[in-house]
Amino acid sequence: MTRPRILVVGAGFAGVACVRRLERRLSPDEAEIALVTPQSYQLYLPLLPQVASGVLTPQSVALSLRRSEKYRTRIIPGRAVGVDPKAKVCVVRTITDRVVDEPYDYIVLAPGSITRTFDIPGLTDHAFGLKTLAEAAYIRDHVITQLDLADASDDPAERAARLQFVVVGGGYAGTETAACLQRLTHAAVKRYPRIDPSLIKWHLIDIAPRLMPELGERLGRAAQDDLRRRGIEISLGVSIAKAGPEEVTFTNGRVVPTHTLIWTAGVVASPLVSTLGAETVKGRLAVTAEMCVPGFDGVFALGDSAAVPDLAKGDGAVCPPTAQHAMRQGKRVAENVIAALRNQPMRPYEHRDLGLVVDLGGADAVAKPLGVELHGVAAQAVARGYHLAAMRTHVAKTRVMTNWMLNALAGDDFVRTGFQARRPTRLKDFEDTDVYLSPEEVRRHVERAAAGPAA
Template sequence: MNTVTRPRILVVGAGFAGVECVRRLERRLSLDEADVILVTPVAYQLYLPLLPQVASGVLTPQSIAVSLRRSKKYRTRIIPGGAIGVDLGAKVCVIRTITDEIVNQPYDYIVLAPGSVTRTFDIPGLTDNAFGMKSLAEAAYVRDHVISQLDLADASHDAAERASRLQFVVVGGGYAGTETAACLQRLTHAAVKRYPRLDPGLIRWHLIDIAPKLMPELGDKLGRSAQDILRRRGIEISLGVSIAKAGPEEVTFTDGRVVPTRTLIWTAGVAASPLIATLGAETVRGRLSVTAEMTLPGHDGVFALGDAAAVPDMAKGKEDAVCPPTAQHAMRQGRRVADNVIATLRNQPLAPYEHRDLGLVVDLGGRDAVSKPLGIELHGLPAQVVARGYHWSALRTNVARTRVMTNWVLNAVAGDDFVRTGFQARKAVKLKDFEFTDSYLTPEQVRAHVEEARSKES
């Protein structure tokens, strides 16, 4: 076969699901069976669970960004850009490249793993004044911002301004929010010792969530244990509460409290990538409705997985159960989808996805953690060993493992230098500036763009 006649497998997204799929395809497909193409704005896989440790300075940003171009043996073509629409009928993916050019990429098989974006609500001022914790840039920016608040409070002669700069609000009682609040509180607790003019008692962290429990998946006992740890550190936890409105210098809670603050971090869940809405296909709570084999009903050669797909959770035995948007599911789904794509190419039967959850780990910084591996409840140092051991082993390369382990050891021995990297010298950016959710096309725009391109070619 020549390159013109080989089937084209297009993978959208370089998260856990997309990268695992690509690597499996590369290992199991012969060179002349198919061409593999990966669409991603950045040529690295981000290990999202460790973002709070980047924000707190325990890990460097590079240590959790695993390059996709490091190995010479991989043959996948990487298109630097983002998919902004898919025409399922024409089998064309519309891509906005990093040079801002819009191109059409034909495919024979497509694997949709675009991931998720921060879930927001119609709360006045939220996207203009909150920070997210979903990307490497956001984590690095939040670290700079938090340290800058200490610098600005130290330089201020106004008591009210100083107090507002030393109050921090995190919304979201899931893993991301809890770990973010825990890790950043440790950062400010350690850093304020280097500011003799600041009263440590002025530093206050608030963790709020509309749910009645913190991390309910952990169970009552471990959930209470995590709350006790955070409260002993001085973090104020408010459950059954959310944000009514957000301003640049204060946040109003739904229970009426007004908190003067310059720092609002929003981690209240995720939503499927807006790319899914461009397909015009059936969804389940915003996620693409797929079969147990992760195929899209009614469309040959279309597979979807990860955060953007409602993959049936066969292990739970419930008809309407879907897999949660976690890394352990995404990685395993990626490998299963790759096998099913190969099976389709070779006219072999497809296999359903099934995985029993291995448990949960929550790193609260230092020696504090709560974990539930294989249903066994742990807290303290044993839980910390399990949590970090799990994350360390899940990193894809030995280089990444070495960097992360070195960072952990160095931070434990030498502590933090509380250095800002310079983001604050630029224009202030918030949640709305990082995810570019207004870049996607509507289904009608996708079809019109594809038809216009075809008419020009003919």
């Protein structure tokens, strides 16, 4: 008898937690396990702002998928672009651009999310996102490049434009990005004697009435005060009306000359979810508390791309797209796949939120562990302790701790590594949102493949 095939899509927190639990709980004779992912690492996404600011090296937040004592999962280097639940086939576009079909008996969909954009003129052509390791490394090079070009320029208007930076998004990602990169430029400008430090201006804008509302009014105000004390201009109730290569227009009519627009205004589920033709909830796959997709045999979904009921909150709430939920959902869905294999009852997912941490760099941080509000050094200790505890390997923990200590003691050399090429690269170039198939295209592709070469 052939072994059942379990296919996991996505190597984020949810997908990797699922694979690791499957490897530990299933014997090699019980099932084949395969993982579809473009990269052979798990990205520790919450620390990307620190990669962009140079506090951490890119390698320190890229956790190898092969560093496991029980590693036996077949890694398929590519991106799932469509799923045919009736034929039980996942269509994969490999990193060499070949399209291959991967049959499965059970599929776990954890493709994560992509940057949420709107129909704003020039946005995808001129803005940076911060969802990938490449984007973080590129943004660091870009920011240092602006300092280099401003230092070399004799044109006051060009110099002023290159030294203004706009971050859109007052959530955790945007706030941490603005905070960390402002520290980078504040420290770097000391090495540029021709640049007046007062010309460097960071703008953090959001359409919401306050930053990070999930933290509560007191901690949100404390974070705002920290950022404003450091010279970051915060504009709330404002967004972007249009973006150009050398200026950004706010919705209040203000025009800011800048070469740097960083867009972190939320995320949406991966386009893969729309290829199934299944029911969705605000763009995320509708699933049961056991994370099964109703009406589709052997299909499970979790993480950012699934509207998993939050039983701890009740009242129809769904789990937010956070790392702590994704990791725990991954373990539970692995147990449910195993239960399905062994004809045992599945268990629902339930987890009470442990709180939130926001690292603003240096001694600045806010945190709310288990409902306790912390600010400053105590919050920083909690934030960094949480990140270290959440990292999967001891090697990664050691790299991150070493980076933190080295940066605190020796600072940064502000070196450009060459990612900033002559041809600009922006948000639309990093997230492959145009590679996915429609449900009809998936069905036609699978039917042609099943018919064979003669078709």
